[in-house]
Amino acid sequence: MTETIDNAVFVLASALRLAVPLLLACLAGLWSERSGVVDIGLEGKMLGAAFAAGAAAAVTGNAWVGLAAGVAASVALGLVHGYASIDQRGNQIVSGTAINMIAVGLTALLGAAWFGQGGRTPPLEGAARFQPIALPGADAAAAIPVLGPIYRSLISGQDALTWLALAAAPLTAFVLYRTRFGLRLRAVGENPAAVDTAGISVRALRYAGVVICGALCGVAGAYLSVAQAAGFLPQMTAGKGFIALAALVFAKWRPGAALATCFLFGLLDAAAIRLQGVELPLVGQVPVQAIQALPYLLTVVLLAGFIGRAIPPRASGVPYVKER
Amino acid sequence: MAPAIELVGVDKRFGAVHANRNIDLVVEAGSIHGIVGENGAGKSTLMSILYGFYEADAGEIRIDGASRRIRSSRDAIAAGIGMVHQHFMLVEPLSVLDNVMLGAEGGALLAQGAAATRARLAELGRAYGLAIDPDATVGDLPVGLQQRVEILKALVRGARILILDEPTAVLTPAEADQLFEMLRALRAEGKTVILITHKLREIMAVTDRVSVMRRGEMVAHFDTARTSAQELASAMVGRPVLLKVDKTPAAPGEIALAAEGLVARDRSGVARVDHVSLSLRVGEIVGVAGVSGNGQSELLLALAGIAHPQEGRITLGGRDVTRLSPAALRKLGLAHVPEDRHHMGLVLPFEENESALLGYQDDPAYGSGPLLDRDAVRADARVKIRAYDVQPPDCLLKTANFSGGNQQKIVLAREMERDPNVLIVGQPTRGVDIGAIEFIHKRLIAMRDAGAAILLVSVELDEIMALSDRILVMCGGRITGERRAADTNAQELGLLMAGVTEKAA
Numbered sequence: 001m002t003e004t005i006d007n008a009v010f011v012l013a014s015a016l017r018l019a020v021p022l023l024l025a026c027l028a029g030l031w032s033e034r035s036g037v038v039d040i041g042l043e044g045k046m047l048g049a050a051f052a053a054g055a056a057a058a059v060t061g062n063a064w065v066g067l068a069a070g071v072a073a074s075v076a077l078g079l080v081h082g083y084a085s086i087d088q089r090g091n092q093i094v095s096g097t098a099i100n101m102i103a104v105g106l107t108a109l110l111g112a113a114w115f116g117q118g119g120r121t122p123p124l125e126g127a128a129r130f131q132p133i134a135l136p137g138a139d140a141a142a143a144i145p146v147l148g149p150i151y152r153s154l155i156s157g158q159d160a161l162t163w164l165a166l167a168a169a170p171l172t173a174f175v176l177y178r179t180r181f182g183l184r185l186r187a188v189g190e191n192p193a194a195v196d197t198a199g200i201s202v203r204a205l206r207y208a209g210v211v212i213c214g215a216l217c218g219v220a221g222a223y224l225s226v227a228q229a230a231g232f233l234p235q236m237t238a239g240k241g242f243i244a245l246a247a248l249v250f251a252k253w254r255p256g257a258a259l260a261t262c263f264l265f266g267l268l269d270a271a272a273i274r275l276q277g278v279e280l281p282l283v284g285q286v287p288v289q290a291i292q293a294l295p296y297l298l299t300v301v302l303l304a305g306f307i308g309r310a311i312p313p314r315a316s317g318v319p320y321v322k323e324r
Numbered sequence: 325m326a327p328a329i330e331l332v333g334v335d336k337r338f339g340a341v342h343a344n345r346n347i348d349l350v351v352e353a354g355s356i357h358g359i360v361g362e363n364g365a366g367k368s369t370l371m372s373i374l375y376g377f378y379e380a381d382a383g384e385i386r387i388d389g390a391s392r393r394i395r396s397s398r399d400a401i402a403a404g405i406g407m408v409h410q411h412f413m414l415v416e417p418l419s420v421l422d423n424v425m426l427g428a429e430g431g432a433l434l435a436q437g438a439a440a441t442r443a444r445l446a447e448l449g450r451a452y453g454l455a456i457d458p459d460a461t462v463g464d465l466p467v468g469l470q471q472r473v474e475i476l477k478a479l480v481r482g483a484r485i486l487i488l489d490e491p492t493a494v495l496t497p498a499e500a501d502q503l504f505e506m507l508r509a510l511r512a513e514g515k516t517v518i519l520i521t522h523k524l525r526e527i528m529a530v531t532d533r534v535s536v537m538r539r540g541e542m543v544a545h546f547d548t549a550r551t552s553a554q555e556l557a558s559a560m561v562g563r564p565v566l567l568k569v570d571k572t573p574a575a576p577g578e579i580a581l582a583a584e585g586l587v588a589r590d591r592s593g594v595a596r597v598d599h600v601s602l603s604l605r606v607g608e609i610v611g612v613a614g615v616s617g618n619g620q621s622e623l624l625l626a627l628a629g630i631a632h633p634q635e636g637r638i639t640l641g642g643r644d645v646t647r648l649s650p651a652a653l654r655k656l657g658l659a660h661v662p663e664d665r666h667h668m669g670l671v672l673p674f675e676e677n678e679s680a681l682l683g684y685q686d687d688p689a690y691g692s693g694p695l696l697d698r699d700a701v702r703a704d705a706r707v708k709i710r711a712y713d714v715q716p717p718d719c720l721l722k723t724a725n726f727s728g729g730n731q732q733k734i735v736l737a738r739e740m741e742r743d744p745n746v747l748i749v750g751q752p753t754r755g756v757d758i759g760a761i762e763f764i765h766k767r768l769i770a771m772r773d774a775g776a777a778i779l780l781v782s783v784e785l786d787e788i789m790a791l792s793d794r795i796l797v798m799c800g801g802r803i804t805g806e807r808r809a810a811d812t813n814a815q816e817l818g819l820l821m822a823g824v825t826e827k828a829a
């Protein structure tokens with residue numbers, strides 16, 4: 001009994017760890033696409049941020065400086081995408097792809113040039129890394145059945161960025177649905193002409209969406225290199241930016257659903273790790289790749305029939321042009 | 325008192341198109357001022373400049389006598405101007421309340437302004453007969469109510485000058501009358517209204533003054549009381565126009581298209597077309613009259629093969645075509661002019677010549693095998709542009725860049741110029757200027773006389789009565805009456821449209 005609970009808590013905790021960067025990136029994409037700018041450059045921004053955060057934390061020995069550097073790098077990449085999409089009215093898929101490629105190349109190049117460790121940043125220790133925050137009474141509570149282990153190993157012991165990510169979802173929902181800015185942002189992603197004729201700047205709103213997207217991707221990247229791992233590894237995002245996009249579609253561009261979806265995807269990922277090499281009755285050894293592909297498969301299958309049509313913000317991906 | 329609006333020397337080009345040339349206009353405060361002009365004359369452009377949507381290349385705008393720089397809609401709203409655009413500026417997935425609040429939220433948190441806006445909506449609803457459910461999703465509302473939302477948006481922002489760009493194009497006659505009542509009420513309060521419309525009857529009925537535009541220029545101003553529809557029409561088109569259709573009695577032949585017991589249900593299972601039977605003969609025009617939303621649209625879709633009916637049978641020249649696709653029907657000589665050109669008739673980002681080809685791309689005249697013969701396609705497009713006087717006459721321009729009425733002509737030219745045996749037309753003259761209406765009406769009669777069978781669906785009762793040989797009235801998805809056009813009148817049809825049954829009428 002205690003063992004199953006311990007096992008479950010262990011899987012849930014690792015699901016949470018895996019879900020955090022997904023959630024941050026997914027919310028980032030939500031802000032951008034709700035404003036009408038399609039962003040397939042989440043992956044690249046996360047990678048750039050992970051590198052900048054890892055490098056800054058290693059140099060200064062301060063995790064928070066690392067976070068700031070990660071956010072700054074990601075926002076800078078976001079502004080490049082914003083300039084191409086909003087001011088130059090370029091193709092947003094092309095621009096996003098370019099960001100992804102630039103990020104891979106640049107992080108490898110700068111990593112090798114600055115640190116000479118095969119593209120890694122130096123390992124982080126102590127204050128250079130976000131540490132688990134132990135909540136009061138965590139160890140004492142462990143004796144309480146069921147709730148004890150949950151409190152000790154799941155709720156206590158999370159780092160600051162995890163809490164930030166968990167707060168970001170309700171915060172996004174609040175801003176989006178309860179504030180003036182949120183209303184305008186939702187409107188501009190659906191029909192920019194309506195926003196324009198209401199006397200509001202389409203350009204400023206879309207830049208705001210892109211900057212918030214950049215900032216959240218920055219936190220996601222910093223989480224990877226300064227909280228989850230102890231330093232930056234080349235290509236350490238490993239497609240998380242794309243899974244986040246799948247999660248965004250799955251969640252139909254809604255923050256609450258994004259939270260649930262990312263946790264589900266994190267759970268699948270955790271299960272994949274758990275199931276590595278395990279023999280299941282009838283099936284035999286499950287190939288890891290099969291489980292890793294599950295989020296994508298699930299998105300496609302469920303979208304195809306079960307959860308109804310996911311309709312993107314109508315104006316997303318379309319530059320706002322008045323005079324042709 | 326200084327005029328509410330004075331435009332001096334306003335000039336605007338879109339690339340090669342000179343949409344407004346050196347326009348002068350004076351609109352007196354507390355008046356209803358009409359603007360008429362052919363499709364593409366530049367009416368919407370001029371009003372959009374006044375509203376700050378476009379910036380003029382040159383010229384001056386004076387509001388209440390003072391020169392104002394209007395660089396964005398924000399400036400225009402601040403100057404007390406509100407505008408209901410020809411194509412609505414609404415955010416469809418949002419609620420009525422959200423749409424009204426957008427840009428006038430009354431605080432950083434929506435909750436701060438929501439109650440006040442609700443109260444204001446209720447108040448305006450009572451004062452002007454503009455009642456609406458603030459929590460309804462705008463995209464689910466019928467167009468008449470969507471327009472109401474647009475008007476409310478302007479009023480909530482405290483507009484003293486209200487611009488309405490072809491508001492009646494989407495309204496039934498009764499709704500239009502209600503709108504005019506509201507405009508008169510606004511005028512009585514000292515507000516100023518600018519009304520764009522193609523319907524001279526409306527100009528004569530509500531305006532105080534009227535200005536006429538042609539090909540980007542302001543060509544004449546009239547006091548409504550001292551002019552006539554005929555004079556306005558001539559000023560608009562630059563030549564005398566026939567406001568009545570000339571036609572000889574029809575000589576109907578055998579049945580070309582017949583429907584028996586058609587039932588078309590919507591997704592929630594409601595029968596939008598409810599056991600409709602009709603027949604259409606060679607050499608006649610059958611009009612389908614009705615208040616919009618009574619199943620005419622669904623009937624058109626069923627007959628054109630776009631949405632197959634759940635029950636019933638359709639025959640074309642005696643052959644069962646109930647489940648054929650639109651492409652197959654087209655090959656059998658059935659052409660369809662859809663009601664909504666934006667959603668179904670055109671691909672807006674395509675060049676004009678491509679839009680003029682849609683649906684007929686397999687025709688050997690446009691190339692052989694998988695390849696299109698570009699020169700043939702363009703040559704054909706140019707012929708149609710000339711025949712229908714599409715402005716500007718450039719077949720390489722994107723479809724989106726034509727004015728609404730000219731887009732309509734592109735669709736009509738495509739479907740009508742192929743001399744189909746059976747033509748199904750929905751709202752053929754929606755948003756089209758009177759010169760073009762005259763032309764389209766003549767063309768439809770000529771097709772009839774050449775032996776085509778034509779089914780005409782229109783919310784314009786005048787149009788139905790002018791063109792049809794037989795008239796079917798639809799109400800609540802059923803055909804509630806049939807009349808020979810020669811033996812009926814607007815009152816009787818109006819009663820049938822309102823659902824008063826055959827016997828009572």
Ligand SMILES: Nc1ncnc2c1ncn2[C@@H]1O[C@H](COP(=O)(O)OP(=O)(O)OP(=O)(O)O)[C@@H](O)[C@H]1O
Nearest residue numbers: 324338343363364365366367368369725727728729
């Ligand atoms: N955004 C735009 N970009 C380029 N050209 C435009 C644009 N808007 C209008 N035009 C062109 O300017 C001219 C005037 O168009 P406008 O829409 O003002 O005409 P209109 O008088 O309102 O016609 P309608 O009665 O058909 O609505 C047309 O030739 C049109 O093709």
Ligand SMILES: [Mg+2]
Nearest residue numbers: 367368410727
């Ligand atoms: Mg117009």
